[in-house]
Amino acid sequence: MIDPSLRDLYQEVILDHGRNPRHYHALENASHEAHGHNPLCGDRVHLYLKIGPSGLVEDIAFEGKGCAISMASASMMTDLVLGKEVKEAKILADAFYQLAKGEPVEAHLRPEDREQIEVMGGVSEFPMRVKCATLAWHTFEAAFEPKDGAGQQALREAMSE
Amino acid sequence: MSNSLLTLQEKPVAASFDVARLREDFPILSRQVHGKPLVYLDNGASAQKPNPVLDAMAKAYAETYANVHRGAHFLSGTSTIAFENARASVRRFVSAQKVEEIIFTKGGTEAINLAASCLGATLGEGDEIILTEMEHHSNIVPWHFLRERNGVVLRWAPLNTDDSFDIAAFAKLLTPRTKLVAVTHMSNVLGTVTPLTEIIRLTHAVGAKILVDGCQGAVHLPVDVQALDCDFYVATGHKLYGPSGIGFLFGKYEHLKRMRPYQGGGEMIDVVTKDKVTYADPPHKFEAGTPPIVEAIGLGAALDYLMSLDRAGIAAHESALLAHATEELSNLDRVRLFGRAPDKGCLVTFETAGIHPHDVSTLLDRAGIAVRAGNHCAQPLMERLGVTASTRASFALYNTHAEVEALVRGVRDVLEFFQ
Numbered sequence: 183m184i185d186p187s188l189r190d191l192y193q194e195v196i197l198d199h200g201r202n203p204r205h206y207h208a209l210e211n212a213s214h215e216a217h218g219h220n221p222l223c224g225d226r227v228h229l230y231l232k233i234g235p236s237g238l239v240e241d242i243a244f245e246g247k248g249c250a251i252s253m254a255s256a257s258m259m260t261d262l263v264l265g266k267e268v269k270e271a272k273i274l275a276d277a278f279y280q281l282a283k284g285e286p287v288e289a290h291l292r293p294e295d296r297e298q299i300e301v302m303g304g305v306s307e308f309p310m311r312v313k314c315a316t317l318a319w320h321t322f323e324a325a326f327e328p329k330d331g332a333g334q335q336a337l338r339e340a341m342s343e
Numbered sequence: 344m345s346n347s348l349l350t351l352q353e354k355p356v357a358a359s360f361d362v363a364r365l366r367e368d369f370p371i372l373s374r375q376v377h378g379k380p381l382v383y384l385d386n387g388a389s390a391q392k393p394n395p396v397l398d399a400m401a402k403a404y405a406e407t408y409a410n411v412h413r414g415a416h417f418l419s420g421t422s423t424i425a426f427e428n429a430r431a432s433v434r435r436f437v438s439a440q441k442v443e444e445i446i447f448t449k450g451g452t453e454a455i456n457l458a459a460s461c462l463g464a465t466l467g468e469g470d471e472i473i474l475t476e477m478e479h480h481s482n483i484v485p486w487h488f489l490r491e492r493n494g495v496v497l498r499w500a501p502l503n504t505d506d507s508f509d510i511a512a513f514a515k516l517l518t519p520r521t522k523l524v525a526v527t528h529m530s531n532v533l534g535t536v537t538p539l540t541e542i543i544r545l546t547h548a549v550g551a552k553i554l555v556d557g558c559q560g561a562v563h564l565p566v567d568v569q570a571l572d573c574d575f576y577v578a579t580g581h582k583l584y585g586p587s588g589i590g591f592l593f594g595k596y597e598h599l600k601r602m603r604p605y606q607g608g609g610e611m612i613d614v615v616t617k618d619k620v621t622y623a624d625p626p627h628k629f630e631a632g633t634p635p636i637v638e639a640i641g642l643g644a645a646l647d648y649l650m651s652l653d654r655a656g657i658a659a660h661e662s663a664l665l666a667h668a669t670e671e672l673s674n675l676d677r678v679r680l681f682g683r684a685p686d687k688g689c690l691v692t693f694e695t696a697g698i699h700p701h702d703v704s705t706l707l708d709r710a711g712i713a714v715r716a717g718n719h720c721a722q723p724l725m726e727r728l729g730v731t732a733s734t735r736a737s738f739a740l741y742n743t744h745a746e747v748e749a750l751v752r753g754v755r756d757v758l759e760f761f762q
Binding site: 183184185187188191192197222223224225247248249250251308310311314 | 377698699700701702705706709710716717718731732756759760761
């Protein structure tokens with residue numbers, strides 16, 4: 183019998199994103215790209231971004247391979263970030279890390295965004311899986327920090343817990 | 344707590360083998376995980392420890408502890424005796440001729456690195472080392488170092504389609520350029536047991552040496568390095584029901600005598616002056632610094648414990664668990680089992696169509712079942728199998744048929760959950 187706590191982690195919307203990831207393709211005219219890798223578990227996310235002159239995320243796409251959590255998180259992240267300023271997206275990233283670790287979210291978020299990231303909140307009860315959920319967000323941030331591997335950041339985070 | 348998993352009737356495999364009795368020796372097996380009885384099926388990664396090991400280590404710290412091979416005081420003497428008795432246990436366990444052929448290391452990985460580093464000094468450009476496609480990274484990367492540093496060429500012995508070792512293809516790789524063959528005794532992913540007698544005979548016929556990685560094999564298969572005529576044999580304590588932080592390298596004395604030391608420091612020297620150093624004899628030549636004393640004593644206790652059991656009975660029990668798990672998992676749609684070699688150790692590695700092993704592992708964990716998910720430190724093999732990760736359930740002497748049933752039920756639930 184499946185343990186009920188698993189429904190907090192694998193919510194229906196997460197399973198759906200995992201099965202049918204949004205924006206799952208390459209992007210030809212990307213202005214930014216980043217590759218995230220969790221060497222300990224093998225999850226991989228390759229992120230493509232088209233950033234407009236004003237810093238707006240005009241287009242976003244990803245490809246990758248990994249568990250349901252890492253793929254769903256990447257898919258949900260692309261939905262959330264598309265059409266936002268990079269600055270605002272980074273605030274969301276920080277909020278996501280806090281949520282994934284079960285810490286209170288400091289930033290003031292739009293209610294619809296908060297609702298979106300809270301879907302992933304269940305991962306805080308599964309410490310071994312936090313790095314799966316945060317990989318996509320670290321990859322997003324790495325796209326603006328040349329040469330730093332997002333996987334390494336996610337790994338450091340996982341190890342510091 | 345009485346373990347409810349034992350309420351099912353266990354099929355007796357040998358009169359002297361009583362799994363319910365043996366489980367009492369392993370205190371951790373009676374605990375619960377997430378409110379469910381622990382079903383520990385990650386033994387290939389590390390096995391649990393019986394009371395004789397826990398007691399020996401506690402006693403060593405409480406009653407006999409001091410540094411070894413140093414000082415003339417009473418405790419140094421008792422500690423040294425306990426430490427060297429552990430070496431004698433290892434010698435008996437692998438049927439080596441001399442205790443001096445047993446070098447303590449901090450694990451299997453260090454044992455292979457030691458061998459590679461010390462043998463590497465005599466290898467150069469164009470010399471060849473043969474590995475198999477199913478080696479663990481610890482029996483790959485140290486040899487890559489020699490490829491990078493000395494220009495040694497690595498050759499890869501392939502597998503048959505049923506994942507058994509392809510002895511004919513291996514024989515073709517052997518040439519006068521072959522200097523060393525490094526091969527697993529039992530694959531940690533496929534369970535494949537290698538035909539060591541034949542491999543070693545062929546290896547010696549071209550004048551090469553052989554190193555056997557017994558980290559998995561030594562746990563489940565009899566080891567007789569003299570009968571095998573093995574040059575080097577490696578194993579690790581924590582998979583042998585002993586502590587972590589200790590392993591060993593067996594090497595034929597004639598080889599060890601000729602090899603350069605590994606690390607420099609205390610205990611490995613004979614005479615040190617300002618412009619000259621001479622080295623101790625094996626095994627101390629390879630054991631610089633204070634060794635993992637109590638870990639070695641714990642390993643000795645683990646091996647004494649294993650040798651006191653009916654090992655043929657254990658082997659029969661483990662084969663029965665393997666047959667049971669293989670049959671039941673094969674019946675599940677969307678589960679693909681890897682490793683169908685006729686000579687196979689007791690583990691099952693499988694892929695669940697469309698479901699990532701980490702999700703499988705998380706779900707099983709909440710049912711109290713511990714399995715391994717990932718690439719199993721064998722990326723070249725995973726590449727051959729065409730997967731990036733898989734799930735592995737690996738059995739030990741204390742596992743039961745009821746636990747196999749729990750695993751199969753758990754996998755069935757996972758398949759349903761992600762339907």
